Amino acid sequence: MINRRDFLAKTAAGAGAGLVLGTPGLLSAASASSPSNKLNVALIGHGKQGQVLWESMKNIPGLHFQAVCDIWEYNRKAAAGHVRALQKHTPKDYENIDDLLANEKGLDAAVIATPDFWHSPHTVKCLEAGLNVYCEKMMSNTIDGARAMVKAMEKSGKLCQIGHQRRSNPRYRFTLDQLINGNKICGQIVNANAQWNRAIKSSQNIAYAPKLTIKQDILTKYGFKDMHQFMNWRFFRDLSGGAISDLGAHQIDIFNWFLGAVPKSVYATGGNSYFKQREHFDNVMALFDYDTPQGQVRAFYQVLTTTSSGGGYWESFMGTEGTIKISENSASTEIFKEASPAPKDPNEPQPDKIVPLSWDHLVQRGFLGRKAAPVEAPPAAGGVVDARVSKPPEGFSLPGELNKPPHQPHLENFFASVRGEAKLNCDARHAFLSEAPIYWVNPSALSQQPIVFTKEHLDV
Amino acid sequence: MTTESTECCKSTDSTECCKSCPLTHLGYFYAALLLRIWLAVRAIQTGLEKYVGTVGSDQPIMIDGKPNVHGLTAATNIKEYALSHYHGVPEGLFKKFATEPLMRLPGPIEDGLKNLYKSIGGKINGEKLADAPAAWEKFMAEPVMLNMYNLVLGPALLVLGFTILFGIASRTSLFLLGLLYISLTWGLILIKQDDGISWLGIHMILIVMALMLAKYNSFCLLKKW
Numbered sequence: 001m002i003n004r005r006d007f008l009a010k011t012a013a014g015a016g017a018g019l020v021l022g023t024p025g026l027l028s029a030a031s032a033s034s035p036s037n038k039l040n041v042a043l044i045g046h047g048k049q050g051q052v053l054w055e056s057m058k059n060i061p062g063l064h065f066q067a068v069c070d071i072w073e074y075n076r077k078a079a080a081g082h083v084r085a086l087q088k089h090t091p092k093d094y095e096n097i098d099d100l101l102a103n104e105k106g107l108d109a110a111v112i113a114t115p116d117f118w119h120s121p122h123t124v125k126c127l128e129a130g131l132n133v134y135c136e137k138m139m140s141n142t143i144d145g146a147r148a149m150v151k152a153m154e155k156s157g158k159l160c161q162i163g164h165q166r167r168s169n170p171r172y173r174f175t176l177d178q179l180i181n182g183n184k185i186c187g188q189i190v191n192a193n194a195q196w197n198r199a200i201k202s203s204q205n206i207a208y209a210p211k212l213t214i215k216q217d218i219l220t221k222y223g224f225k226d227m228h229q230f231m232n233w234r235f236f237r238d239l240s241g242g243a244i245s246d247l248g249a250h251q252i253d254i255f256n257w258f259l260g261a262v263p264k265s266v267y268a269t270g271g272n273s274y275f276k277q278r279e280h281f282d283n284v285m286a287l288f289d290y291d292t293p294q295g296q297v298r299a300f301y302q303v304l305t306t307t308s309s310g311g312g313y314w315e316s317f318m319g320t321e322g323t324i325k326i327s328e329n330s331a332s333t334e335i336f337k338e339a340s341p342a343p344k345d346p347n348e349p350q351p352d353k354i355v356p357l358s359w360d361h362l363v364q365r366g367f368l369g370r371k372a373a374p375v376e377a378p379p380a381a382g383g384v385v386d387a388r389v390s391k392p393p394e395g396f397s398l399p400g401e402l403n404k405p406p407h408q409p410h411l412e413n414f415f416a417s418v419r420g421e422a423k424l425n426c427d428a429r430h431a432f433l434s435e436a437p438i439y440w441v442n443p444s445a446l447s448q449q450p451i452v453f454t455k456e457h458l459d460v
Numbered sequence: 461m462t463t464e465s466t467e468c469c470k471s472t473d474s475t476e477c478c479k480s481c482p483l484t485h486l487g488y489f490y491a492a493l494l495l496r497i498w499l500a501v502r503a504i505q506t507g508l509e510k511y512v513g514t515v516g517s518d519q520p521i522m523i524d525g526k527p528n529v530h531g532l533t534a535a536t537n538i539k540e541y542a543l544s545h546y547h548g549v550p551e552g553l554f555k556k557f558a559t560e561p562l563m564r565l566p567g568p569i570e571d572g573l574k575n576l577y578k579s580i581g582g583k584i585n586g587e588k589l590a591d592a593p594a595a596w597e598k599f600m601a602e603p604v605m606l607n608m609y610n611l612v613l614g615p616a617l618l619v620l621g622f623t624i625l626f627g628i629a630s631r632t633s634l635f636l637l638g639l640l641y642i643s644l645t646w647g648l649i650l651i652k653q654d655d656g657i658s659w660l661g662i663h664m665i666l667i668v669m670a671l672m673l674a675k676y677n678s679f680c681l682l683k684k685w
Contacts, residue, residue, distance in 0.1 A: 366524065404516065409531065
């Protein structure tokens with residue numbers, strides 16, 4: 001069982017001066033090797049996620065994209081074209097990362113967005129070559145791969161940021177710092193709930209033009225059975241952790257970050273309800289139990305790739321006085337206030353006259369925006385269903401937005417740290433602490449047994 | 461021929477005069493003008509929207525009267541037009557089309573173009589491509605035909621919109637706009653967007669009507685063609 005004290009001890013031991021999951025203490029790197037603080041960057045992997053990162057990186061000043069690497073010529077040319085369009089210079093392109101690391105001198109950083117099973121080998125190689133690394137989550141398809149990344153980071157003394165980009169998102173940081181911790185608007189958080197639901201149409205196999213098929217010897221060399229597997233590696237057990245790590249990792253990380261703890265157990269269930277030929281489950285539901293400083297919290301997570309019902313992706317923290325439902329998609333972000341404050345002692349009898357809970361002062365000071373008053377549903381035709389039905393909670397909104405692509409602040413934090421101007425928001429050790437429980441969701445679902453975590457489950 | 465025009469011809473004794481006089485066919489004249497303006501506005505604004513992007517507000521959210529330290533900005537996106545925002549085919553559709561086999565040039569032609577590019581060693585007229593169009597390499601890496609279409613669509617809508625609006629070779633402009641809408645229809649057939657196909661079908665009917673009314677067009681800069 002992992003309690004908060006153990007957790008803090010691990011964090012501090014590993015990171016020097018860590019403060020729970022949210023404030024990694026790993027120091028920032030020394031200044032960039034190149035003059036004028038320009039950073040020489042290598043792009044490792046330029047598929048769909050690599051291009052998402054590119055859309056953010058191209059907005060960050062002071063980066064020089066020196067080389068690109070991808071086993072697919074189609075992606076390499078796309079990367080080269082993107083770089084050329086931005087900096088009027090053609091980067092050197094490589095099929096093999098070893099060739100890139102052997103030939104390219106003066107690199108400061110690598111941004112890795114390869115398939116999950118390549119994350120660990122690529123990250124370790126780059127760290128050992130003296131590069132600072134930004135690597136997409138999930139750290140690896142195996143927990144041992146993730147452990148190797150933490151060890152390589154600490155041995156090399158270089159920076160390794162993992163792509164849990166919500167950790168740098170101002171909306172999330174504001175919510176945690178100002179609303180949950182600062183003004184404690186949730187009261188005691190007792191439950192959390194998150195989901196990523198996606199329609200079948202969005203979960204289909206990724207197609208490719210047969211003409212662009214990579215030669216079989218290259219596919220084999222890099223661990224792919226065929227082109228279909230290369231395009232759809234997320235569905236294969238040897239290459240990926242499946243939907244729970246692909247989509248769930250982001251959101252289960254938010255559970256751990258916001259609650260300031262790691263779970264003590266997980267019980268999961270899953271199956272191939274629709275995509276019967278896929279190796280990974282298409283639907284997974286998981287229950288995590290936490291001991292937090294405030295008390296017990298149960299967190300439920302579901303990733304469903306066969307329905308869009310329930311409004312996409314979000315994380316919800318339900319407290320005795322308020323609930324914050326947050327999402328990278330601001331349209332899915334909502335904050336609710338309970339009608340009355342929770343008595344300090346749950347055994348205390350309800351006062352005759354309940355004082356309404358008010359957040360007016362928070363609205364006036366700018367911490368919250370106000371939404372239209374809720375409409376109370378008329379009683380059912382047959383009369384009151386239950387005498388204890390609650391009033392609909394009052395709705396509020398986050399007061400602001402992120403005016404950049406969602407990955408940009410996290411990349412900015414990484415490059416600023418490489419320059420020595422900031423500290424990483426999610427270094428590999430902190431990411432590991434948060435990701436470790438996720439590696440046990442699929443085993444729990446497969447065995448249909450709960451897993452109570454021990455040091456062996458969660459330690460580096 | 462309407463009663464109105466018959467009377468005109470009687471009084472002037474000239475059929476040619478009737479055809480060229482807008483007042484003798486006021487209804488047709490107005491119909492042609494309205495269709496012309498509608499089709500022009502539709503094409504021009506659609507073309508302009510290809511250059512649209514949004515930028516987030518830089519206005520920080522104030523907490524207790526001071527800018528917040530987290531980087532939250534006002535929840536407004538500002539729409540702006542810029543060449544750098546250009547996207548002929550919207551990104552989502554572009555990705556769908558990129559996997560369509562029929563969206564490619566015949567293999568030998570596409571290979572020929574790419575080989576030609578390679579044979580000149582990444583140079584055009586002896587100049588390194590860094591000095592040539594910046595997106596050329598990406599252009600060659602993607603399906604060439606789709607890229608060409610992506611490049612042409614926005615400017616084509618703008619040019620045809622303006623030529624129709626100003627009455628420059630109206631018939632040919634309308635015909636070319638029709639061809640452009642047919643090409644859009646073909647793309648939507650490929651990705652099974654039946655609603656969009658019906659929508660474009662209505663545009664085609666309007667273009668055909670405009671062509672039929674073209675002889676009543678006035679205020680034209682170039683009546684020929």
